[in-house]
Amino acid sequence: xxxxxxxxxxxxxxxxxxxxxxxxxxxxxxxxxxxxxxxxxxxxxxxxxxxxxxxxxxxxxxxxxxxxxxxxxxxxxxxxxxxxxxxxxxxxxxxxxxxxxxxxxxxxxxxxxxxxxxxxxxxxxxxxxxxxxxxxxxxxxxxxxxxxxxxxxxxxxxxxxxxxxxxxxxxxxxxxxxxxxxxxxxxxxxxxxxxxxxxxxxxxxxxxx
Amino acid sequence: xxxxxxxxxxxxxxxxxxxxxxxxxxxxxxxxxxxxxxxxxxxxxxxxxxxxxxxxxxxxxxxxxxxxxxxxxxxxxxxxxxxxxxxxxxx
Numbered sequence: 001x002x003x004x005x006x007x008x009x010x011x012x013x014x015x016x017x018x019x020x021x022x023x024x025x026x027x028x029x030x031x032x033x034x035x036x037x038x039x040x041x042x043x044x045x046x047x048x049x050x051x052x053x054x055x056x057x058x059x060x061x062x063x064x065x066x067x068x069x070x071x072x073x074x075x076x077x078x079x080x081x082x083x084x085x086x087x088x089x090x091x092x093x094x095x096x097x098x099x100x101x102x103x104x105x106x107x108x109x110x111x112x113x114x115x116x117x118x119x120x121x122x123x124x125x126x127x128x129x130x131x132x133x134x135x136x137x138x139x140x141x142x143x144x145x146x147x148x149x150x151x152x153x154x155x156x157x158x159x160x161x162x163x164x165x166x167x168x169x170x171x172x173x174x175x176x177x178x179x180x181x182x183x184x185x186x187x188x189x190x191x192x193x194x195x196x197x198x199x200x201x202x203x204x205x206x207x208x209x
Numbered sequence: 210x211x212x213x214x215x216x217x218x219x220x221x222x223x224x225x226x227x228x229x230x231x232x233x234x235x236x237x238x239x240x241x242x243x244x245x246x247x248x249x250x251x252x253x254x255x256x257x258x259x260x261x262x263x264x265x266x267x268x269x270x271x272x273x274x275x276x277x278x279x280x281x282x283x284x285x286x287x288x289x290x291x292x293x294x295x296x297x298x299x300x
Contacts, residue, residue: 011278011280012277012278013276013277013281014278015278015280016278019278083284083287084283085283086279086280089278089279093280169280169281169284172280172283172284172287
């Protein structure tokens, strides 16, 4: 398989159970790497440095994000597609499409990223409306932060592209109608995943108190 | 290897059979006969259908044979099905 095909159209060769297992490994790995640095994948498209939580929460967040989109796309595919596609292909390839998040998690562990991120957050805390924040000094940490942010954006774009390719290939849909339905489903899945992850944290807080 | 032509090289209209010959006695039959549906498909599509029949119509086996994923074979089959539809039924 050519490198470009492997990176941008892997579903030509990989789908079904193999994609599901590889994808789930990727989601778990991203969650575990994230848990070591407080990096939450708290939504279909979200990556945030957040509060500390048990390690399993980071992994579960990834699985909630994956399932929110995969299940909604399954419904969308059934509505739009004229072909008899298998659910496991869509679920598996959607899981595999989240692999760029492993790269994101690794990139965020770059030295200096969290230091600058924390300094940036501190400069914004307690800011009154209209007040100009005093930005932290843009040294080596700032450069690392900038590069990692760019990489996060690239990985998120790459992931969305893979999500679309998975939907388009598995359900055999293309054209404006399919793109429109994919975007609507993506937005709905983002809202659903945020809601479910919010519920998870609410449950954790209730259990802790 | 000579390829069986199915479309006109000049205007791309589907070709028809005009003359048939018996290889043994040399008898020739002339007329205008439309190509059978399968013969009108491209050589690649015909090869795909042959493999499909040989695997008893198993898309899973076809995917393993062609070293591609199941949806790739499914989509390829959908393309062939679309080409077999009469032009009025095509999307």
